[in-house]
Amino acid sequence: MKVITVINAKGGCGKSTIAMNLACGLAREGRVLLLDMDPQAQVTQWLKAGDGLTATGTLLSALTGQQTLREVIQSTQFENLSFVASADGLEDLGRQITEHEGYSSLLSQLLATESLAPDFDFLVIDSPNQISPIMENAIFPADLFIVPFESTKAVRSYASFFKLLLRLRPAGDYGILHVLSNLTRLPGLRARVLSLMEQDSIARAQTEIRSCGWLAQVDEFGGSIFQFRPFAKGALDMAQLVEEVRGLFSLPTNGHSPTPEAALTDSVSIL
Ligand SMILES: Nc1ncnc2c1ncn2[C@@H]1O[C@H](COP(=O)(O)OP(=O)(O)OP(=O)(O)O)[C@@H](O)[C@H]1O
Ligand SMILES: [Mg+2]
Incomplete structure (x- = not known):
């Protein structure tokens, strides 16, 4: 089971949109949690897997030992995609667990003791935007990090995440994809972000998730652009990200060609 954490210490940079759609895309060719x-x-x-408040049947319940992780896995409307829900009490739990030694690896320990790996090809984690004990747990088991950049602020916030990453994973046994996300919504923004990334020597992924109005409207379709608007550029970009990720893990890809550079102009276009 390959573990992919979508993360940055910056709110609204596209983490959930990418985690959701990457998981849906990967589920077309394998079992995904x-x-x-x-x-x-x-x-x-x-x-529609929880109300965000109730702890029972969620990750919170598993992390507090009231249920096993296996018990809180739910099926979804998407074939091959299983899911573990969140609850807002996770934030409080994060504050409490710091008293325990090894709290950063709590999730990793559950994954190992319950032997979930053989049941899934991929685990995709959507993480919080704050440096926190919960974020540390999202970092610990990851083989690959996907870090979205949707603003110059996101490039700056990357430093706080990266510092934490170096502390928690000193062996460096992971990959990172820095993904431009939703940057074509404003003229000049993409160029500014690229220049800052270059200045900080941050290599960018081949895939870019361009601004796509349909991606911002996927709520009624369970969050999946593939179901909602399969031919929108948001769906094409997400499909390309799936291919890039599979390629990184040396898994067969369907030959989806990278988005031509010409299509990634700095023009404003969101649909
Ligand atoms: N490529 C895109 N094109 C257009 N809108 C997008 C795109 N990516 C994300 N959005 C929109 O931007 C907003 C923030 O995206 P999202 O919720 O995925 O970010 P996040 O990093 O998970 O935020 P948070 O830190 O609050 O969890 C949402 O309204 C989402 O619909
Ligand atoms: Mg989010």
């Missing part, structure tokens, strides 16, 4: 680790529970709401 999507884990909502954000107390705001955005993905949980898309999947």
Whole structure:
């Protein structure tokens, strides 16, 4: 089971949108478990899998030992996609667990002791936007991090996440994809972000998730652009991200060609 955490210490940069759609895309070719680790529970709401408040049947209940992780896995409307819901109490739990030694690896320990790996090809984690003990748990088991950049602020916030990453994973046994996200919504923004990334020597992923108005309206369709608007550029970009991720893990890809650079102009276009 490959673990992919979508993360940055910046709100609204596209983490949940990417986690949801990456999971849906990967589920077209394998068994995927999507884990909502954000107390705001955005993905949980898309999947109508909880109210964000009730702890029973959620990750919160598993992390506090009231239920096993296996017991809180739910099926979804999407084939091959299973899900663990979040609850807003995760934030409080984060504050409490710091008293225990090894609290950062609580999730990793559950994954290992319950032997979930053989049941899934991928685990996709949506993480909170704040540096926190819960974020640490999202970092600990990851093989690959996907870090969306939707503003110059997101490039700056990356430093706080990266510092935490270096502390928690000193062996460096992971990959990182820095993904431009929703930058074509404003003229000049993409160029400013690219220049800042270059200045900080941050390599960017081949895939870019362009601004796509349909991506911002996926709520009624369980969060999946593939179901809602399969031919929108948001769906094409997400499909390309799936291919790039599979390629990183040396898994067969369907030959989806990278988005031509010409299509990634700095023009404002959101649909
Ligand atoms: N490529 C895109 N094109 C247009 N809108 C987008 C795109 N990506 C994300 N959005 C919109 O931007 C907003 C923030 O996205 P999202 O919720 O995925 O970010 P987030 O990083 O998970 O936020 P938070 O830190 O609050 O959890 C949402 O309204 C979403 O619909
Ligand atoms: Mg989110």
